[in-house]
Amino acid sequence: MKKLKEKLELFFKEFEDEIKNLDSLEKLKDIEIKYSGKKSQLHSFLKLIGDFKTAEEKKEAGFLINRTKSEIEERLKVLKENFEKKEIEKRLKEQSIDFTKPVFSQNDGSLHPITFIKRDVERILTGMGFSLVTGPEMETEYYNFEALNIPPTHPARDMQDTFFLLNGMILRTHTSSCQSRTLEKYNPPLRIFAPGKCFRYESIDASHETAFYQVEGLVVDQNITIANLIGTMKTLLSEIFHREDIDVRLRPGYFPFVEPGFELDIKCIICNGKGCSTCKHSGWLELVPCGMVHPNVLKYGGIDPEKYNGFAFGLGLTRLAMMRYKINDIRFLNSGDLRFLKQFR
């Protein structure tokens, strides 16, 4: 037994000496074969168990051999893991990338700036429960004027210089033309908005275009108040301009399809009301013509003004786009110029 112990100790020492100077995974494999494989010396020790007489001795000899075996296996396992780890570390050290090298993108498609603004306003208004409706660009005088309480000889027709067509129709001067179309179609209570292109006969310059975009908003219900109009506008405009609580003010304004009619100003978003060139030093920006729906407009739409009332407002989408993107010349919008368009990706 003592002899076996000595043999095993010697064997283990030999193993320890050999792994001391080990420097590669390949050599480790050789050692594995030599010390723990089926052809190793350790294996031959097992034959010696038969030389012992008693069961107890046999048992002890087996235990001694197995202990050495598992110790060797454990040491080999740790060594192997260390080698593999070192191997990966080595590989990682050798690898590198110049992440500042350029990539070549083909993605230069763009949306028109009006599309961006329209989607934004759409998102906000639908979130507030408004439904999107549309109407034709080539409109009848009835929907563009009469149904909005603007009879043929009304001076307000001068306010909106109109393109008249030889087929007796006109190009709509505002998206308010969607008001009566909607009122005829849906019953109150209703909340709608109508974005779209409008046309005015006027000379074109950096801030005037013959074709531009508006969104008309309309709320009809029972017991709607001027205070409701102001509250709704504040909510809408705070969202549009990303302000917590935008300051608005109302002034008298005249539009035949509302009574009373207002001009709604917002506190200048550039100077915060201190006065700058954008707000012509007034501290306020005229932004939303609005008012309480004129009872005649409700009547034209087949709604009883004694039972229902409401408010309407108009937002210039083109103006909003110019404000948001700081576009200094309205003519770019209809120019088809890619130097302009490609900036809106």
Place this chain on the structure above:
Amino acid sequence: MKISLRWLNDFVKVDDISPKELSQLLTMKTAETEGIYSKKDYYSNIYTCEIVEAVKIDEKHFKCKVKSDKIYELISGAPNTRKGLKTFHIKPGGKLDGETISTKSFSGEISEGMLLSGKELGINNDHSGLFQLPEETRVGLEIGEFTDFYDDIIEIDNKSLTHRPDLWGIFGFSREVKAILGRQNKTPKIFEKNEIQNLPEFPIEIIDREKCYRYVGVKIDNIKVEQSPLNIQIRLSNTGHVPRNIIVDLTNYVMTEIGQPLHAFDGESIKKIVVDSAKDDFIFTTLDKVERKLPKGILLIKNENTPVAIAGIMGGGNSDIKDNSKSLFLESANFDASHIRKMSTRIALRTDSSARFEKSLDPENSLIGCLRYVQLLKENQKEIKMASCITDKNYNPFKKNVIYTDYTYIKKTIGIDIEDEKIKNILKSLEFEVEDEKDKIKITAPTYRSTKDISIKEDIVEEVVRIYGFDNVKPALPKLQIKAPLRNVENEKDNIIKDLLTYRYNLNEVDSHPWFDDKFNKKVGYKTGDEIEIKNPITIDNKFLRSSLLPILLKFSFENLKYFDEFSLYEIGKTFHKDTEIKKLGIISVDRKTKNQEEKSFFKMKLIINDIFERLTGKEPEYRTPTEHQLINPSISSDIYFSQDEKNFEFIGYIGIIHPKINSLLDKKVVISFCEIEIERLYRFEKNILFKQFSTFPQTSLDFSILKNKKEIFKDFENKLKEFKNDLIKDFKIYDIYTGENIPEGFESVTVRYTIGSDQKTLTGEEIEEFQKLFISFIKDKGYTLRN
């Protein structure tokens, strides 16, 4: 409109508040102000003076000594320079229309300040000589000490007065200021008509009483056509008028003051006034010496049978006040607003007078206007002689409007809770009569608000809320039902296409005008047919509404080719046809010309179109016949048809390469492809996605390359392939089309891929081989050969 604050102060005290503050108040409560012009910012140091010595030093110039607070020496070039003349002198350092006047030297002679003409003072247009002051003028007085020269002018945006006929004169604004500030106001002093009630009437006959509601006239003799007193001239010039002579100036003065247009005829020319509509078209020369063609039906002022004025618009050259007129006939009338508006638009003549009449002036003002004129003339020319009584033909159809409402309604509509008394006081300050009647209130509007402005209870709400102050209304969100917004398919699908084209195919969205550009169309040889014509186009080249998106997209491409070689644009926009409009999608793509580029560009476009159809409807369209289009290459093009039920195919658009004749107009060698689709017709279809159970057993892909004669229409080839039926087929795709090496001349190799499998088991090698055999023999039967 220009509001003189000095003038306004005649009627209501405003000299204790700053013009800025007043302007702000008017903006917030009455009408939008556009700006304030303070004359003292531009002029200073202007004194009355007398020329005490004038020596001619050359052809044109005088060396003068002028006396104001002391003696100044200066050079004057004015022809009317003479010793003893009293005029205005601006001292060195003074400001004249914003420019500082300094001591100058004229060929060695010192000139201290300068003597001024009417034009230099900004009082009138006279630059022929120095402004002449009356003999009795004291010298050394600053102009601001005895006149309203340094006035502050608030400019009102006329558009915000469209509905307020009462605010077309300064006095009207005094009423507003009275209500806003809670002050008292005075009315303009008028002539007491009873003083001359015994004089005979002037013959006035209104025949067309539908268009003329009232006509007040008076004849005055022994008048002098002379310069107006300095301050009248200054007030007129400060409010935007050019002073001429007192007889004409006072008509403008009264109009500016109370908003009533007047016309002064030469008294000798008028025997009897007849107001009637023209029976026929005729030519008439107005007092601005322009011959105008007047239409039948236009309301005229006639002297017996001869037209002497276009009613409410402009007087005639045959009857106006001349320098030597000794007598005048004054007209102060009221006309139907819509007639005046229609006619002034029709004959393209807008005047201060027509701008007011078309707003529905208060006929009560006709009498006041006449009396105010007589008062002012009398104050300035004591010696005038009234030659008739104030003759008043009155057919005024307007009554004071009465509105019944209640306080609760007013408060509920605004969304405020205030005392009834406060509402009543606001209305009273605006000169409404308010009477409580049981649970209602009866509100009577003043005459000057009854012609159109105030007629319904909503108007009363406006009056109350604006004077009460919008700032005092607390914002509150409406209580509304929770309701999902209605779906808008058109908008949803527009957005799907836009995102697809922009983010997948890298196209650029454009937006454009709704009309054709005829100049460009001519250039590219695009002929238009029966497009809708615009009556009043912005330019003669833009008179037709577009019926196609092609020309504008082509034009944009031409312009962008200056800066880019390759690009694609698209627009979803309306085109116009007879009495309908159609929403179309137009895509244009410009590619550098390389080998086979036409074909490549065509199929690149086809790929995009198929993708759009696939996404919107789940189906591909059919490309049937070459398209016939003046700007499209007939050989490389196709009409596009679509059917949802695979039976009824409808034409829905076309695709093609732009006609080669266009390329000669371009410097760069490019291929332009285009497609136009009536996109909105696809919107009514829905793409239905239904899950199909897939086989859980492995499937096998088999590729076959078939040689196909290039001349054979692919669709026919494909249809033949589709005749091959087998239960194992799970999917079939045209995988690749190849020409080139190893392919016989005139042929192309078409690779098709069959995916085969079974839902019950894994296919055996024999089954797969069997399938291959069946297909190969099928292909051979159809007369094709396999490549390998």
